Amino acid sequence: MALDHAILVSLLEKPGSGYELARRFERSIGYFWTATHQQIYRVLKRMEAEGWVDVRDVPQYGRPDKKEYSVAPAGREALSAWLAAPIEPESVRHDLAVKIRGAAFDDPASLIGEVERHRQAHRDRLAHYLVGETRDFGQPPEPEAAGPLDAERELQHVVLRGGIAYERMMIDWLDDVLATLARFEPGTDPDTGPAG
Amino acid sequence: MALDHAILVSLLEKPGSGYELARRFERSIGYFWTATHQQIYRVLKRMEAEGWVDVRDVPQYGRPDKKEYSVAPAGREALSAWLAAPIEPESVRHDLAVKIRGAAFDDPASLIGEVERHRQAHRDRLAHYLVGETRDFGQPPEPEAAGPLDAERELQHVVLRGGIAYERMMIDWLDDVLATLARFEPGTDPDTGPAG
DNA sequence: TCTTGCTATGCACCTTGTTGCATAGCAAGC
DNA sequence: GCTTGCTATGCAACAAGGTGCATAGCAAGA
Numbered sequence: 001m002a003l004d005h006a007i008l009v010s011l012l013e014k015p016g017s018g019y020e021l022a023r024r025f026e027r028s029i030g031y032f033w034t035a036t037h038q039q040i041y042r043v044l045k046r047m048e049a050e051g052w053v054d055v056r057d058v059p060q061y062g063r064p065d066k067k068e069y070s071v072a073p074a075g076r077e078a079l080s081a082w083l084a085a086p087i088e089p090e091s092v093r094h095d096l097a098v099k100i101r102g103a104a105f106d107d108p109a110s111l112i113g114e115v116e117r118h119r120q121a122h123r124d125r126l127a128h129y130l131v132g133e134t135r136d137f138g139q140p141p142e143p144e145a146a147g148p149l150d151a152e153r154e155l156q157h158v159v160l161r162g163g164i165a166y167e168r169m170m171i172d173w174l175d176d177v178l179a180t181l182a183r184f185e186p187g188t189d190p191d192t193g194p195a196g
Numbered sequence: 197m198a199l200d201h202a203i204l205v206s207l208l209e210k211p212g213s214g215y216e217l218a219r220r221f222e223r224s225i226g227y228f229w230t231a232t233h234q235q236i237y238r239v240l241k242r243m244e245a246e247g248w249v250d251v252r253d254v255p256q257y258g259r260p261d262k263k264e265y266s267v268a269p270a271g272r273e274a275l276s277a278w279l280a281a282p283i284e285p286e287s288v289r290h291d292l293a294v295k296i297r298g299a300a301f302d303d304p305a306s307l308i309g310e311v312e313r314h315r316q317a318h319r320d321r322l323a324h325y326l327v328g329e330t331r332d333f334g335q336p337p338e339p340e341a342a343g344p345l346d347a348e349r350e351l352q353h354v355v356l357r358g359g360i361a362y363e364r365m366m367i368d369w370l371d372d373v374l375a376t377l378a379r380f381e382p383g384t385d386p387d388t389g390p391a392g
Numbered sequence: 393t394c395t396t397g398c399t400a401t402g403c404a405c406c407t408t409g410t411t412g413c414a415t416a417g418c419a420a421g422c
Numbered sequence: 423g424c425t426t427g428c429t430a431t432g433c434a435a436c437a438a439g440g441t442g443c444a445t446a447g448c449a450a451g452a
Contacts, residue, residue, distance in 0.1 A: 001437080001438075002289070002291045002294050003438085003439090005294055005298060008298070009294055012298075012301045017400075017401090018400080018401070018402095019399065019400050020400095022400095031288070032289070032293040032294070033289055033290065033293070033294060034288070034289065036440065036441090037400090037401085038402080038403090038439085038440075038441085039438085039440085041401065041402060042438095045402090060400095060447095062448065062449075063398080063399050063400080063448065063449090064400045065400080065447085066399085066400060066401090067400090067401085079298055079302070082295075082298075083298055083299060083302050083306070084306070086310055087291050087292070089292075089314050089317045089318065090289065090290055092227070092229070092230070092362075093228070094286055094358075095283050096283070096285075097355045097358060098198050098228070098229060099201075099283070100354065101348075101351050102204070102205040102208075102275055102278075102279055103279060103351060104347040105205070105272070105275070106275070106276050106279050108351065110279070110280070111279065114282055114283075117282065118285050121285045122285065149380060151300040151304050151380060152297075152300040154376055155297050155299060155376065156300075158372060159293045159297055162290075162369045162372075165368065166365060169361050172361065173361050173362075180350055180353075180354040183345060183350070184345060197407080197408075199408085199409095213429095213431090214430080214431070215429065215430050231409090232411090233430090233432095234433095235408080235409065237431065238432090241432090256417095256430095257418095258417095258429095259417070259418060259419090259429050260430045260431085262429085263431085
């Protein structure tokens with residue numbers, strides 16, 4: 001299970017509470033791994049029991065207290081072991097591709113609106129990534145650290161570049177899909193005919 | 197749940213047994229939706245109980261008999277309803293991206309072999325797609341059917357083009373990842389130091 | 393005062409997905 | 423006769439993920 005490891009990586013990048021992790025999973029990490037706050041709290045509890053993370057109660061003023069989690073040595077070891085073990089290339093699940101092939105047995109043209117909606121979502125996400133890239137990686141590292149490479153920064157950047165490449169590819173492909181769908185007349189259900 | 201609908205689409209393209217569907221999910225459909233034979237048999241059973249599919253016992257010689265499933269009218273309606281309902285853009289889960297960001301806290305260079313393995317898997321899949329594209333879509337549709345568009349064929353092709361674009365994007369990105377990882381010295385664990 | 397809304401944590405239940413195993417027909421080879 | 427291997431279907435148990443709901447502190451505004 002990689003949710004464990006995604007949380008460990010996030011906590012190594014910066015310790016935080018379950019709530020804060022859930023916010024991160026709506027942003028940066030969430031671009032390549034999704035999780036609800038329920039899953040996160042559950043996994044944190046289990047990892048605490050296994051000694052992978054340490055907890056610290058943090059009193060707060062003006063808002064409820066929180067539990068700040070950080071990675072324990074056993075957690076680092078578990079992450080190292082996972083990094084060293086080979087994993088299978090991801091198994092994809094594209095609902096939209098199922099819909100597109102399914103549209104052949106319904107009305108292809110009626111799918112155009114849905115595809116446009118997805119295209120817009122990918123455009124929005126791309127724009128968001130590009131803003132983040134300029135903000136976080138627009139300038140060269142830090143003025144004083146001209147020598148050694150900052151692994152955390154460089155690797156975060158290459159993952160972000162992957163996200164950007166993915167969104168661009170998706171937008172181009174969805175344009176292709178739209179052009180293909182547009183070649184069909186509305187109401188061309190192969191079974192019920194043009195009249196529905 | 198889209199597995200139901202993926203199975204319905206596959207059965208509309210061609211009726212078949214659970215076993216045959218499982219084989220398809222290792223090939224064409226499996227490129228954008230994965231399922232084991234266990235899931236398929238379970239879903240087929242449920243869809244049969246709901247009247248979405250019809251079953252026909254097919255005696256076979258030289259091998260065990262099979263049950264051939266086909267889509268019933270209620271199944272077509274369920275598929276139509278799903279096609280008309282908006283879905284959320286997919287939630288991605290990229291283990292490899294978690295590994296890449298995690299490598300910043302371990303030895304980045306030690307991830308090179310794993311990334312190369314994934315790159316090769318994507319090259320293999322791309323080659324496989326391209327062979328299939330030439331085989332199935334290399335020639336224009338059918339000589340006699342020069343008039344109306346074949347929705348099933350065109351939409352299968354645009355989905356395949358999406359798979360091809362995805363694999364090409366991944367290969368390019370993994371080249372970028374490899375170039376990035378190569379800039380780190382082996383054994384540069386930020387905590388244990390170069391000596392390990 | 394009451395409501396709204398954000399922060400913060402968590403339980404219970406249900407659905408999905410995965411793993412391991414079991415059964416059985418039939419063919420081919422040793 | 424025995425084993426191996428492919429076709430074909432399925433159960434049981436478990437792991438993972440998702441939905442709905444509950445609780446609670448605190449601030450701001452109607």
